[in-house]
Structures are given as C-alpha cells and as structure tokens.
Amino acid sequence: MKQFFKFVFATMLGLVLTTVILVFIIVGIIVAASGEKEVEVEPGSVLHMAFTTPITERTPNNPLAGLSFLGLNSDKSTGLNDILANIKKAKSDSNIKGIFLDESYMTSGQATTEEIRNALIDFKKSHKFVIAYSEIYTQGFYYLASVADKVYMNPKGIFEFTGFSQQVTFLKGALDKLGIEVQIIKVGTYKSAVEPLFLTKMSEPNRLQVTSYLGSLYDHFLTGISTSRGINKDSLFNYANNGRVQFPEDAVKLKLIDGLKYKDELLDELRQRTGKGKKEDIASVDLDEYTKSKTDDNTDDDNSSKNRIAIVYASGDITGGQGDDNSIGSERISKAIRKVRLDNKVKAVVLRVNSPGGSSLASDVIWREVALTKKVKPIIVSMGDYAASGGYYISCAADSIFAEPNTITGSIGIFAVLPNMQKLFNDKLGVTFDGVKTGKYADLGDVSRPLTPEERAILQNNVNHGYDDFTKAVAAGRGKTQAYINSIGQGRVWTGAQAIKIGLVDRLGNINDAIASAAKKAKLKNYNLVSYPEQKSFFKQLDSDVTGQMKTKMLKSELGDNYRVYEQMKGLTQIMRTPQARLPYEIVIK
Template identity: 80%
Template structure:
C-alpha cells in the first residue's frame, strides 16, 4: 500500500509540474509582451550603446529576451536592423544629445561592424557627440570606437592593437586516432573547407588566399582608423607590427585614445555635455529600450497602408534543405518568401540580404532558381553581410546588382563532398564487422563501413564536377562573364568585397541602405515602405513546435563560452558528410 501511495503522489506531482510550468511560461510571455510598449525618451538624454552580445541580421522575435526568465530565454540580442534604425532615428531625435559607446566586445563580423560604424559616422553629421570608453578594447571595438569624438580608456585597462590573424582547427589527427578516414571529392584548388579533415596544416594554396584576403581586410581596417584618428596608416601598421601599444599610456602617446579616465570621470563629462548637475543622474536610454521608442525598419508585411513596398528577404546562416529560421537558411523558407514577394504587386523591388558561408549545393540551387524567376518580374538587389561565399554567392549571383561591404568575405566558388571511411574504427577499435547481400554493384554506395572503390569515387567525382559546372555557369550568366573567366577566379578562392569589386564578382561597395535605395531607383519609386521576409515566427509558434533545441543550445553555449565555436565546427563536419557542399573553408576566425 505504501508503494501505491508513492506512485500516486509521484503522478500527482508530475501532473502539477507539467501544468504549472507552461502556465508560468505563459505568464512570462504576457509580462514580456506588456514590457514591449513604446518607451518615452527624456529630454537631454544620452543613448547608451553597448555591444556585449552576438549581432544577428534581425532582432529575434522573443518576448522573454533580456528578462532572464527561467534561464531559458536565449541570448540577449538586438538585430543589425534595429541597431541601424535606432542610430538613424537618434540623429534627428531632439531628446538625444549624444551617444555613449560603452565597453563592448563586438561579437560580429567585419562587415556588420562596418555598417554600424558608418551609421555612427552619419550620426555625427548632426553635430551631436559620441564618446567611447572601455576597460578593454578589442580590435573590433576599437575600430568602431575610433569614429567617436573622444576615445577614452581606463588607466589600468587593456587595448589590443597587434594586427589580424586567422586560425583553422585541424581534425585529421583526431580522426586518425579514431580510425576514421575522410574521403574527399572536390573541385577547386582553393576549396579548402575539407583541409581540416585531411591535413594537419594549411596547404600552400590556402595560405596564399588567406594571406591575400586577410591582408585586404587589415589594410581597410588601418585605413579607417587612419582617417578617423588622423594618424598615418604606415605609422599604425608599425605600431602594431612592433608591439608598441602595450599599455594605456602607449595608446595615449601614439594618439589612439584621447585620455585615460575612470568610469566616474566619463559620467561627469557626459553630465557636462548634457548640462546635468553633478549631483543628478544622467538622463540616458539603453539601446534595447530605445528600439521601442519608435517605428522599426522591419514593417509588418500585413500593413496595407503603403501601395509601394521594397521587400528585404533575409537569408542568414548555413544553407540547408527544408525550413529555416533567423540563423539558418532553409531552401523551402527562402523560396516561399521569394515567391510571395514576386507575386505581390505592392512589392516593387526586392533586396536579398545574404549573410552565409554556404552549405548544401542542392539547396543553394533551389534558391538560385527563385532569384532568377524573381529577376524576370521585378528588380532584385543583393546586399552582402559579413559573409556571402560559396553557396552564399551562388544564391546571389543571379541578382540585377550585387552590393558588398569592402570587408565582406565572398567568392569561394567551388563544390566538395566528404564521405567518411570508418572501417578501422569499426574493425580495429570496436571489433565490429559487417556482411551483407546486394542486388547491384553500387547498391551500397556511400556505406561508411568501408572505403570507396575507384569506380565509386569516379561516380562521386562526376557528380561534384557537374555541380561545379552548374555553379560556374550560373555565375557566368548572372555576371555577364565567360565560364572560363569565372573558373579562373573560382576554384574555391575566397575574396574580400574590395577584391571582388575589381574582378567583377560584385558591382559596388555599400551597405544595406544603399541596396534599398538601388532597388527603389531600379523600380522607379520614391515613396515606399520597407517590409521584411520571411516573417518571423512568434514565440508562441516556437513554443508550440517545442523549445528543446533552443534550450539545449542555450545551456551548451553557457557552458562552453568562447569554445562553443569548436562545438559548432564538429557539428559542421557531420553535416558536410551528408550531401555535396558549396561552402566556405570552415569558419574564418579573425583575432
């Protein structure tokens, strides 16, 4: 009887928990929704800007974000779209007297940082001030902060100014120990995405291309700081190369900063600039709150108040088949979005915002087809973000015009496939053997328990060759080049936006706003509303679909911290071993 009551009690407790937790979540959603009301900005306010979170293309549609609710809210994040619109809005907001760039880590790519930096430069045309302060200046944040009227560092702080480096993690040694052979089928001398699986260091070709594009990005980095701080570019190069900037005093001596100050001194200066008495608090508004003080860039597509619209279709993340989300390009999701804007008579032109290292070559081709069909109906302009390479370039190449940032990473025109041979792992390490019957010579093609035969390898190589031929034909057609020329600049080679402009892979350098203006001009419209696609799923929809993946990712990121990227790389290896890939050489990590 005692056991019976134990089971009953456990069942009741389980039912209560199962009922209460969803109720708590719903209450949290209601509270969060209530907190999303428009924010009033006090007179003489300072816009407080701090980037200590990953910057995605769009602000996630998550009402629990930033509330710390049950620890399951995911990462705090304001999308690039809202960051840019808020800075633009602050420029003409009479209640905003200036911007305070507080210590940040800039967990964003070079092109994203460039877009924000250009928005700040435009903000300065209002004659309002920008003050930057940090205890630790990473190179990314210093590049952003260099446009400020005053750049300050803590007297005991740290400033990183030593040049760029790019690092690749090689896994061959680990695979050898496990008894796994990565069988590679590829096209492209520079298609180095597979190198970490078969080499222990960079190939000469890969070293050449990384040296080239890294040098191009670094040159642009130094040029920007030189112009902002009025310091000779060669001098900046020498400061970094000789390790001359080691202490805050060095940064002051060589004019990288304007002063060494503690936080209280910065707050006093902000009070002086906004005519606030020393004993009173500064009137300030956080960027996350300021987003709520007016209209966002992303207008609801269901709003019918404007007959002329420019649609921005966001394609961000790895390219895969099926559905996607804010951080993954699903061929089905993007195809539906392109079909929708193509058939909407109110949409006069389309901007395809691409921020992707590529992925499935098949999924890339599916999206490319929709871009081609859209181009026949209305103008479509591509705006490239941090990365628009390999499959990311594939889906872009058919557009009427391609606009990239100078430090966008693009190109990487090539195809590869990876098939693991795990025979030694199974046989020698685990003692597992396999045997079976097949009705055809190639019935078990792709079996990972044995190596490929020469005939099987030839079949796969032909498939990859065909994929590369299709890729280069698509680029040649879209860019008005010969296939031979595309092949000469292809072969998997990576370029920066500046380099891509010179060789004809992009049409001009600029940001997403330039792309919108270009689209409007080609469509012949002056008054228009911007609408964003694909429509973001509501939190309730996500909740209904299950939050297990997001919850898991949240805890893994929290546990691994900066090392999360290695976890992502290992996941990427397993994904590459499924279908032919058109993707970048792993992830480019610049330090």
C-alpha cells in the first residue's frame, strides 16, 4: 500500500509539474509574440497573398496562430479587415513593387472575394503589378485572379471552369428509418430551410428561387471576368457550358490565362519585375507580417481627431447569449451597439453583417438596438457574404444598407421545427412514457408524441405572429408597405444585385463605401475607426478552443466521412429549439 501511495503521489506531482511547464511555455510564446518588433519591409518587396484558410471578418486575436501544440493546429489567418487595409497600404508603400497572388482555395463567400478583388483593382491604379499563379484554379480563386496583370498556371495543373451548381442534402429518408417525424410550422412559400427534413427533393418554389439567385451570381461572375480579361460574356458562358477547358493549354488558347509556367519560371519573372538577379532571393512579405509594418506614405494612422466611427461586427449564426467572433450572441452584439450609441465620441456607426440568420427572438433583440441608434446618430449596414433572414432582420432598421452584387440576402420568413420521436422510442427502442399534467397544454413540445391539432394551431399562430413582426419591421425600416414586403418576402432569397432593384438594399458597395457614407451623413471629414465588440483575450479563448479542437479531432477520427452528416444533425437539433429566421442552407460555389 505504501508503494501504491508513492506511485500515486509521484504521478500527481508529475502532472502538476508538466502543467506548470506547459503554462510557462504558453506564456513565454505569448509574451514573445506580443513583443514582436515592427516588421521592416525591404525596398523592392512583393506582397505575398495566399488564401488557404477561411477568411473571417476580423483577424483572430491568437498569438499562437500558425503553431502546432499538443497535436492541435492553430491556423494562421488574416481577417478581411486586415487584408483590405494591407492592400490599401501597399498601394502607396514605395517599398512594395507589386502583389503576388499565390495558390489559394478561396473557401470564403463570394462577397468576401468581391471585396478583395475590388481592392486589387484599386491597387492597380498605382501602376504596380499584380501576378497570379496556381497549380489548381478553382472558380473562386480564378475570379479573384482574373484581375491580375498576368495569370499563370502550372503546365500540368487543373483549371476549373464549369459553371455554378447548388446541391441540397435531404435527410427525410434517414429520419424515416430512425422513426422520427419532423413537424414543420412555417410562414413563407420559399422558406425552404426545413425542406431537407420532410422532402426528398426540392419543392418547385425552392427550385425557382435557387435558379434565380444562382443565375444572378453566375451572371455577375461572368461579367467580372469578361471585363477583366476582355472576353465576351457569351463566349465565357459557352466555354463553361460546352466543357471547352479540359487542359491548361485550353485555358491559354481561350485567353482565360496568359501562360503556363513552372514555379521556378514564375519566380524568375518576379525577380525580373523587382530588379533582382537570377541567383538573388526575392524580397517578399506575407499578409500577416505586413500588418505589423508601417510606411511613411500611409498617413491614415496619424489622424488625431477625437471623432469616431464605430464598426460593429456581427458575424455568424444568431443566437441568444454572448456568442463570439464567429457567432452573433444577441446579448454581446446588442450591448456593443448600445455602448456606441451612448458614446458621445462615436458620431456614426457601421454595422457589418455577415449572417445567414438564426433565432428570431435574438434577431429582434438586436433589431431594437439598431432602431434606437438610428434615432440619435447615423447607422449604416454593410452586408458581407450573407445578410439573410435574421441577418436581414437586424439590418432593416438602419439608415441605409450597402451590399455586394453577390451578397445573399432577403429570406424574410419564419419557421419552427418540432420532432415527433414516438416511433423511435416505442418501435425502435421499446421505450414508453406516461405521466400526469395539470393542464391541457402543460406538456406542449413533448417530443415523445405527435402534436395535437390544437397544439399545432398554437405554434402556427406564434410563427405567424413572428412573421408579422418581421415584415412590419422591414416595412418601417425600408419605407414600404407591409403588403409589398410580404410580396417579396415569403422566405425568398435574393442576391444583392436583385435586392437593390426591389428596395431591400440601397447601394452596391463594400465596407469602405459604407464607412464613407456614415462619415458623410455625420458630416465628418476627420475621424478614427474603432471596432466592436471587443475581441476576447487569448487566455479567455484558450480553454474553449483547446477543448473544442480535442472534441472535434476525436469525432472526426471516429466518424470519418460521416462527420459531415453529424454536423448536419447537430445543426438540426439547434434549429428545433426556438422559432428561426434562417437562410435555407449554406451556399458554396466551388
């Protein structure tokens, strides 16, 4: 027994010492990271841009980015805010000769890509070069790269140019096998978020709206490439429709790209453009490093004005509670809007919305703060990839709304989902239930049985009421009648290009356009930008991030290819809790 206690004590001591050492290592890395010196950019440098991780709205507050620790990877990523700022800075930086767009996967949404693309077009006004190169051109990366002075690819590479498609995964068959009936209560002919739960294919209204917005997205895609490459838009359509691009040589022949080069040949061209000899290293700086640099040419940071324009970032699914940088917690975002409303130094607000929606209640909480802010100071909405359903709800009370042509918006509708698991419990598991209640509706929402007609009527009335509130809010915010909003609502999804024609959006433009509009409305010539809500410190994020990564890693290891199905089912359990104002599905264009 004595030996046992000695062993236990030694083990515990070892764990404590290991933990202490790990804490010191982490703190040391963080201190080192926070004490990094300003990056000096060599004359004749190339700004190296490669997008291999999802692009968030703001650069994460993570000093361990790019490190692998305890088997957990912390990807280094630069947020859209810093990407746009760096391109603007590089335009006037005499040390930067040009931009090199390296192989990227562009897993970001189309509006994010649009903002970066437009920033590159503006950068080219400086007469500095933009060169793009890749072994594999996805359609997303090619759309970005098409603005480059020269577009090159590997001679044996892959060039995707096939058109857009949208696929929906339907789960009804799986739910039937499990004995789960999904009871749907909704408003909106086009509100198709729940279709995968009770259909096996698209409804005709949904097919109509997908055809419409996908056509709008594709038309904008082809128009952009046509303008930048000088190729007729109808020709581009035929190239994709007839499968004309099968090999890299085809892309060159059709003038979609400028040439085929191996990486060493591409590097030789960059040396030539930057005045380097064949054996000299190319001076380059990555995006995240360039964020830490300063130039004498850039005077934006020298503004000492006390006037401020606040940018409130609202990104992700809308839920109750606090949320984080990747989810919109109604408590956190409404508090941030309230804070800038009451701050006399803040003269105007830009609400940056990138959300497919979520809880209708949480959306209404945020909407209220936007409406109150509009009464005392200008508030302008800048829409990102998505500002749909709940994302549009929180936007509609603003003074004006900016969107990209390929922003996904609208989807004005409400739904609720309640599963009936009686067959699963009774027939599959052999589980039965019995109990006592003091009122007819005391167990309303019980998933062990189907809804009664009276209960369904109650839930439908609640959803109808939510839709009525939603359309009233939009009508008031947009200066339209509720009947008109209902006619373009019904859960229908629109692109930014379509939304401006029907009055859901005021102007096409990016976040900088929205900031300029806010400044003009507040009659400001000089101002500083401040961002809200405050990002969590690294230490506050560390525990949840590590725990989350460990859980995800184990699940992926166990489930393999079925992990995607698990994620979908997990999402379903979340939307079954409260009435939702949510986009039908994630829209991914490969």
